[in-house]
Amino acid sequence: MMRRRRGGLVRGVARTAVVVGTASAVAGGVQHHQQQKYAEQDAQAQQEADAAAYQQQMAAMQAQQAAAATASAAAPPGTPDLTAQLMQLGQLKDQGVLSEEEFQAAKAKLLTA
Numbered sequence: 001m002m003r004r005r006r007g008g009l010v011r012g013v014a015r016t017a018v019v020v021g022t023a024s025a026v027a028g029g030v031q032h033h034q035q036q037k038y039a040e041q042d043a044q045a046q047q048e049a050d051a052a053a054y055q056q057q058m059a060a061m062q063a064q065q066a067a068a069a070t071a072s073a074a075a076p077p078g079t080p081d082l083t084a085q086l087m088q089l090g091q092l093k094d095q096g097v098l099s100e101e102e103f104q105a106a107k108a109k110l111l112t113a
Contacts, residue, residue, distance in 0.1 A: 061097050064088060085110055 068088055086107065093103040 057095075057097060060095065061092070064092065082110060 068085070089098065089103055089106050089110070092098045093100070098106070
């Protein structure tokens with residue numbers, strides 16, 4: 001009497017291939033989801049860092065303007081401290097607050113006034 005096999009080598013290999021293929025597809029989907037999640041987190045962190053840098057730059061500019069206002073208020077009327085104003089413009093340019101064109105325009109305005 002012959003015994004009948006339940007599986008067979010080909011059937012076993014096919015079953016293994018299906019399991020491996022399913023696991024691979026699921027893992028790929030999970031990996032793709034994680035990559036998207038981390039990319040969104042990186043973008044959000046970059047936006048927050050940019051906003052913080054902008055706020056710091058604005059605070060520094062306001063502080064410099066307040067200091068300039070205090071310095072100009074202390075100067076006798078009619079005699080502007082041209083050197084101090086030119087130095088302040090140079091500092092603003094060095095800090096990146098003013099572009100080269102803005103610096104040149106402000107300097108020309110000071111020198112012609």
